[in-house]
Amino acid sequence: MPISYLTHLKCPKCGKTYDADKVTQLCLCGSPLLAQYDLESARKALKKSDLANREPSLWRYREILPVKDDKNIVSLGEGMTPIIPLKTIGPKLGLNNLYLKDEGIIPTGTFKARGAAVGVSRAKEVGIKALAMPTNGNAGAAWSIYTARAGIKCIIVMPEDAPEITRNECAITGADLYLVNGLISDAGKIVGRAVAKHSIFDASTLKEPYRIEGKKTMGLEIAEQFNWEVPDVILYPTGGGVGIIGIYKALKELQSMGWIGEKMPRLVAVQATGCAPIVKAWEEKKEASVFWENAKTIAFGITVPKALGDFLVLQAVYETNGCAIAVADDEILKAQVDLAAAEGAFVCPEGAACLAAASKLREQGWIGADEKVVILNTGTGLKYPDTVQVELPVLKPEEDVKI
Ligand SMILES: *Cc1c(COP(=O)(O)O)cnc(C)c1O
Numbered sequence: 001m002p003i004s005y006l007t008h009l010k011c012p013k014c015g016k017t018y019d020a021d022k023v024t025q026l027c028l029c030g031s032p033l034l035a036q037y038d039l040e041s042a043r044k045a046l047k048k049s050d051l052a053n054r055e056p057s058l059w060r061y062r063e064i065l066p067v068k069d070d071k072n073i074v075s076l077g078e079g080m081t082p083i084i085p086l087k088t089i090g091p092k093l094g095l096n097n098l099y100l101k102d103e104g105i106i107p108t109g110t111f112k113a114r115g116a117a118v119g120v121s122r123a124k125e126v127g128i129k130a131l132a133m134p135t136n137g138n139a140g141a142a143w144s145i146y147t148a149r150a151g152i153k154c155i156i157v158m159p160e161d162a163p164e165i166t167r168n169e170c171a172i173t174g175a176d177l178y179l180v181n182g183l184i185s186d187a188g189k190i191v192g193r194a195v196a197k198h199s200i201f202d203a204s205t206l207k208e209p210y211r212i213e214g215k216k217t218m219g220l221e222i223a224e225q226f227n228w229e230v231p232d233v234i235l236y237p238t239g240g241g242v243g244i245i246g247i248y249k250a251l252k253e254l255q256s257m258g259w260i261g262e263k264m265p266r267l268v269a270v271q272a273t274g275c276a277p278i279v280k281a282w283e284e285k286k287e288a289s290v291f292w293e294n295a296k297t298i299a300f301g302i303t304v305p306k307a308l309g310d311f312l313v314l315q316a317v318y319e320t321n322g323c324a325i326a327v328a329d330d331e332i333l334k335a336q337v338d339l340a341a342a343e344g345a346f347v348c349p350e351g352a353a354c355l356a357a358a359s360k361l362r363e364q365g366w367i368g369a370d371e372k373v374v375i376l377n378t379g380t381g382l383k384y385p386d387t388v389q390v391e392l393p394v395l396k397p398e399e400d401v402k403i
C-alpha cells in the first residue's frame with residue numbers, strides 16, 4: 001500500500017512550521033500554510049513506471065498527497081481528466097500546439113472536486129466534525145458533496161447571484177446553506193463570525209492547508225500526461241488562485257524529485273476585466289494585490305476581489321516568467337461559443353477566458369506559434385446554462401426545416 005510522505009506544514013511567508021496532524025488554519029503571521037513532504041524518500045519509494053498500474057484518479061499520487069490512511073479517503077473517482085488537442089481552433093488563432101485540460105467531466109462538474117476530495121479526506125483524518133466556508137458556488141457544491149460522503153457537517157454561505165445549480169447541489173446533500181446579498185468577501189465575513197463563535201473548522205480558501213494539495217494534482221497530471229516534458233505555457237482562470245499556486249507547487253515538487261527537468265511552464269493568471277486585482281498587481285510589479293471594488297463578471301468562479309494567497313499567485317507568475325492578463329466578458333462569451341463550435345467542447349466562462357487570453361497573448365507575440373500551450377477549463381458549461389443565449393425557430397408540426 002502506498003504511503004504519504006507528508007512531514008509538516010510550513011509558512012511560505014515567515015518560515016514557521018506546524019505539526020500536520022493537529023487541526024491547523026493559518027500561520028500566526030496570517031499567511032496560508034503549505035504542506036511539506038519528504039520528497040527524497042518519496043522519490044526512492046515511487047517510480048514513474050509504478051503510476052502506470054494505478055487507478056486513473058488523483059489518488060494515484062498518494063506519496064505526495066497528505067492523506068495517511070486509506071480508510072480516510074473520501075472519493076468519487078475525481079481526477080485524471082483528459083488533455084484534448086485543439087486542432088481546429090488552435091491553428092485558427094495562430095497556436096499550432098494548443099491543448100485543453102478539461103475539468104468539466106469531474107464529479108460536481110468543476111475542478112473544485114479535487115480540492116474538496118483531498119481537503120475533506122484530510123479533515124476526516126485529523127478528526128474534524130463540522131466545517132464552514134464562503135463560496136462563489138462551485139467550491140460550496142463540491143465540499144457539500146464530499147462532506148456528505150464523509151459524514152462531516154457542512155455550513156455554506158454564498159452570494160445570492162451565484163449559479164443557481166450550485167445552491168441545489170449544496171441543498172440536496174443536506175448542507176446548511178445560507179445566501180448573502182453581497183460578494184464572496186461578505187460571505188467570508190459571516191463565516192468568520194460563525195467559526196469564531198462556535199469553534200467550527202474554517203474551510204475558507206487557503207485557511208485550511210489541504211485543498212491546495214488536491215488542486216495541485218492538475219499540475220502532476222499535466223506533467224504525467226505530457227510524459228514528464230512540461231508544456232511551454234499554462235493558462236489558468238484565477239480567482240482565489242489556489243489552482244495556479246497548486247500547479248506551481250506540484251511542478252516544484254516534481255523538480256525536487258527529479259521527475260521533470262529545469263524547465264518550468266510560464267504560468268499565466270487569467271482574470272476578467274470586471275475583477276482583475278492580480279493583473280493590476282502584476283502590471284504594477286507589486287507583491288500583493290489590492291481589494292477590487294465593485295467586482296463583476298459573468299465568470300463567477302473568478303470573482304474574487306482580494307485573495308488571501310495573492311502573493312503566492314504573483315510569486316508563481318514572476319518565478320516562471322509568466323504574466324497576468326484580463327479579458328472582457330464579451331470576449332469570454334465569444335470564446336465560449338467559438339470553442340464549442342470548433343471543437344465540441346462546452347466549457348465554462350472561466351475556461352473560455354483562458355482561450356480568449358491565449359489568443360490575445362499570441363497576437364501580442366508573448367506566445368510563439370509553435371509553443372505547447374495548455375488552457376485549463378475548470379468546469380463544464382452545463383453549470384452555467386444561462387450564459388448561453390439562443391433564439392430558436394419554432395416549427396408547426398407540418399412545417400419543414402430549412403437546410
Ligand atoms: C473557483 C473557480 C475558479 C478559480 O479557482 P481558484 O483556483 O480559486 O483561483 C475558476 N473556475 C471555476 C469554474 C471555479 O469554480
Ligand SMILES: [Zn+2]
Pocket residue numbers: 011012013014015016027028029030031
Ligand atoms: Zn508565518
